[in-house]
Amino acid sequence: MGLRLRGFCRACSLIARQAANPTGLARRYLMRMVRPFTERFTVHVLNRPPGLPPATTMAELAAHYADAIEATFTGPVNVLGMSTGGSVALQLSADHPELVARLVLGGTACTLGPIGRRAQHAYIDRARRGQRPSPALAEMVTESAIGRTLVKALGWLADGRKDHTDAATMLNAEDGFDLHRRLHEIKAPTLLIQGDRDLVYPLELARQTARGIPGARLIAYPGRSHGTTFTDKRFASDALAFLIGS
Template identity: 75%
Template sequence: MLNGLPYLSAGAGPALIVLLHTPQAASPTGLARWSTMRLVRPFTKHFTVYVVTRPPGLPPATTMADLAAVHAQAIAATFEGPVKMLAISTGGAIALQLAADHPDLVDRLVLAGTAGTLGPIGRRAQRAYIKRARQGRRPSPALAEIVTESPIGRRLLKGLLWLSDGGHQDYTDAITVLNAEDGFDLRGRLHDIKAATLLIQGDKDVVYPLELARQTVEGIPDARLLVYPGRSHDRTFTDRRFAPDALAFLTGR
């Protein structure tokens, strides 16, 4: 535990905090662990990477500010001075809130697939996910529309996502975080972020559309936007340019 937060760590060098979205409030296991480590492996050559997850059992009314405060407390208690941070999707929303509320804790910030608030398609898909989970149904098929625009692709993907959920999982913590993200809107406070910031965004991202990403970068005093043409939400993070671009910024090259 990192001051009460589940985490994975790997690599050597200065700390790099990584915030992702995980359905469970626990360190990823199995295929999720493999894909997480594949994502962060290039960064372990330069940093000690800490993939930090939220604690289990958060109150249902938890807000993004509450989540940011929990992470900020762990960072302040564990590390000396401000840290570098890599944050993706929902993790990016937490990082934005943290950097605005606790500017002394973040030195450099790389974001991907995120913005100061959700887009309408992302919000609709996440609300459908929450509704299915509360009904006791496997929720992930609700996310098919944010992965592909193809009607045939969506039908096929819904089946795969249904299988990926497995059975009898507890989605209480996931619902709490997605509700917090649904209410997240930092657009009026972006100027409070003091960290040098890079936002990497695919121009086909429908969860956090490019226009919202542009508004986010325009609101942060020291921020840059890097756009990957033709890339959707998920394909932004798996693009071969992603790790080199993020590393160049984090290391100041």
């Protein structure tokens, strides 16, 4: 259980993949992203516990989040999950439907696309060999060769001397994640928001996910990539409109 942001109305839980409250630039980015939601909700950021066994599954991760929700709230909560956090949110909603009132998913789907899977495999391999792993993710950020070179350099610098074992465990759990056959078990009203140029979770996978969840809606942002879906000015307003039922 992590950062709590005060707002109004009922609770909204944001599932993140960090193992600790973010600091520095990461914290400023998170605060900027969730600030619109604090005008209507009390926002809780749910972080994964550190030191997870390397073979941890997505179901086991979802169980940790379920325990945090049950320990904190007396009823179901609204859940917002983005990217890998969206994978956990889907698993949570299928395994523990009684805990989720409304579900918003940004830049995610019921399984990884081929580019995302390949890049995350490389990240896991580098992390477990003690190398800086983030350069492996350049492939899923941009299709430009020059852009990938730049992203690799920035990723290498950003990694520093940090331990990336837990991040590799999280991505390894996502590698084994495939909820295609269980989407119908999700009972919460669900909104998916996806960029049509997402290389990690291609739009067609988002469409399959929306079709599998009873009554789910999908909003696609033309020209938006994986990362720019969340920073699009429409993201917070579309998510908020759905969460408050308008």
